[in-house]
Amino acid sequence: MIGKGAYLRQLTASTMPMKSVAMGKEIEGSTPPSVFIGSWNYPDVFAGPMVAPLHGDTTFMDMPEAWIPGNKTQEEIIGYRLSLIRGKKQVNAGDLDNRFVENLQEISLSESSLESEIAFTSTPTGQSFSEEHTPFGPSAPIERFDIETGRWNRDLEKVFYDTDLKAADAVMDLHKEDVAFSSIQKAFSVGTMGQERGRHLVPTRWSITACDTIIGDRLLAGVRKNSVIDTWRVHEFSSLHNNYAVILMPTGWQYEWSEAFLHVLGNEELVFSDHEGTRKKTGYSPLGGCYYSCKMAVLEALSREQKQAGAIILREALHGYVPMGVFNVRENVRSAMQQPASEFEGIKPALEYLSGKFTLPVTRFIEEGSLLRSAIHDRQCRLGDFMPAAG
Numbered sequence: 001m002i003g004k005g006a007y008l009r010q011l012t013a014s015t016m017p018m019k020s021v022a023m024g025k026e027i028e029g030s031t032p033p034s035v036f037i038g039s040w041n042y043p044d045v046f047a048g049p050m051v052a053p054l055h056g057d058t059t060f061m062d063m064p065e066a067w068i069p070g071n072k073t074q075e076e077i078i079g080y081r082l083s084l085i086r087g088k089k090q091v092n093a094g095d096l097d098n099r100f101v102e103n104l105q106e107i108s109l110s111e112s113s114l115e116s117e118i119a120f121t122s123t124p125t126g127q128s129f130s131e132e133h134t135p136f137g138p139s140a141p142i143e144r145f146d147i148e149t150g151r152w153n154r155d156l157e158k159v160f161y162d163t164d165l166k167a168a169d170a171v172m173d174l175h176k177e178d179v180a181f182s183s184i185q186k187a188f189s190v191g192t193m194g195q196e197r198g199r200h201l202v203p204t205r206w207s208i209t210a211c212d213t214i215i216g217d218r219l220l221a222g223v224r225k226n227s228v229i230d231t232w233r234v235h236e237f238s239s240l241h242n243n244y245a246v247i248l249m250p251t252g253w254q255y256e257w258s259e260a261f262l263h264v265l266g267n268e269e270l271v272f273s274d275h276e277g278t279r280k281k282t283g284y285s286p287l288g289g290c291y292y293s294c295k296m297a298v299l300e301a302l303s304r305e306q307k308q309a310g311a312i313i314l315r316e317a318l319h320g321y322v323p324m325g326v327f328n329v330r331e332n333v334r335s336a337m338q339q340p341a342s343e344f345e346g347i348k349p350a351l352e353y354l355s356g357k358f359t360l361p362v363t364r365f366i367e368e369g370s371l372l373r374s375a376i377h378d379r380q381c382r383l384g385d386f387m388p389a390a391g
Contacts, residue, residue: 004259004272004287011265012129012323021053021083021137026119029053031147032062033107033114036086036136037189039203043093047100047190047201049107049145050084050136051116058113064134064327065180068335074240074322078135081324082127086139087118093201096191101201103147108186109160111153119144132205132289134325155179160192167194171214181330185211208326209289216296217280219303224253226308232344233309234353237336240328241321244336245354246298249310249347249375254278255298256371257291259315260360269360273368293330301337312372316360347375 034050052058060066061080089100096105107114124138152160155177159170170193174184189207191199202210233248256275261268274287285291298311313333344350355362366372 002270004270007261007268007270008131008288008323011261012131014265019082021085023053023085023124023138025121025123025140026117027051027053027085028055028117029115030055030058030113031107031116032058032060032084033110033112033186034062034084035104035107035186035190035204036088036133037201037203037207038088039205041090042203043200044090045093045201045203046088047091047104048087048089048142049104049116049118049147050086051118052083053085054083055115056113062134062182063180064182064325064331067327068239068331074320074324077240077324078322081135082137084136085118085124086128086136087120087124087142087145088139089142089145091201096199096201100145101190103145104190105160105192106147106149108183108190109152109156109192110150112150114150115148117144117146118142129323130205130325131323132326133208134327153179153183156183156187156192159187163196165193165195167198168214168218170194171211172218175215181211181215182327205289209292212289212292212296212326212330216292216299219296219299220253223299223302223308226302226306228252229307229309232346232350233341234344234350235336235339235341236357237332237339239332239335240324241318242328242332243316243318243358244332245314245357246333246336247312247314247347247350247354248341249312251310252278253308254310254371255295256312256369257285257287257294257315258313258365258369258372259287259290259317260364261317261321262359263319264317264321269364271360271364271368273365273370275369275371277371289326290329293326294333297330297333297337300334310371310375312369312375314354314358314362314365316358318359347372351376 029051031049031051038046120140121143124140129135189202235246237244254277258273260271274285351362
């Protein structure tokens, strides 16, 4: 069977749902604030701002936390993102002592949009879609780049000047202060956190997973000390051509993420799954950054409730789905965890309930999901119990 990475490369290559903004070699506009740092050829990376050819408040263009609660459509979100033009310049990840990187830090620490002017060496072209990062519009090398100075976010400013504070501690401190995940991640990526000699640029894709992992691991340490829930629970949410179900089990922490892609490209019905037991997963998940985004979102809710549970999360992406970054998973699962739970006496009634909600038969998730199969076996259920009735 095709792997998830290869499948998503096919999917993103075929994704051309809207046209990017048209423009010339110079732009005056506003950065939301937004920056992007590539991972190709690390540590000599292409970094730069993303600017919209609009003046005023453009924060909504780079605030994933607001899109799903704000009921934004997929088309609206893509429209925001393709209006952002990416400027890029090659810099060494360890070289923070130059005006260009200082401007990127100024952008990432700002609490509001900043007026910007950019001249490019050529007319920006193209667009980028990925399961890992949010889309953006045309890009081109920067010839000249100027921004206005703005007021910094106080919490981000505090960790910037604390050069004795470890980066992981800074990320967690900011999360505790309810700073938006996207703001934490951007500040992390441009080297504004950590002990002074260790600061460096971190590619956007890596910084997203790093922040999800740091927060998730810290939350898990506390969740393990909490009492276990006393019933089976299912939290659900659907948006952006995705259905999600979070099954919480009355066990100690264990975690499985299973996702299905149904007829997105054609007639395919693909299911991918990965899990961890009581011990932390070793190595990077083959399912990519969404594995860590989902885990963080569930642990965030358990920590808030001061409870512990095992978690099996089922996701199906349906026709019309477009890869837009792991925010899609994080924010949908966060929304699911905020919905009232349906309670059940065991795994069988929980899955019977979900079989009426999901397009894909739950048997496909059972076949791919190790923890799900174990839960069924422990309850002395059979796969046939979840097969649709004949006739």
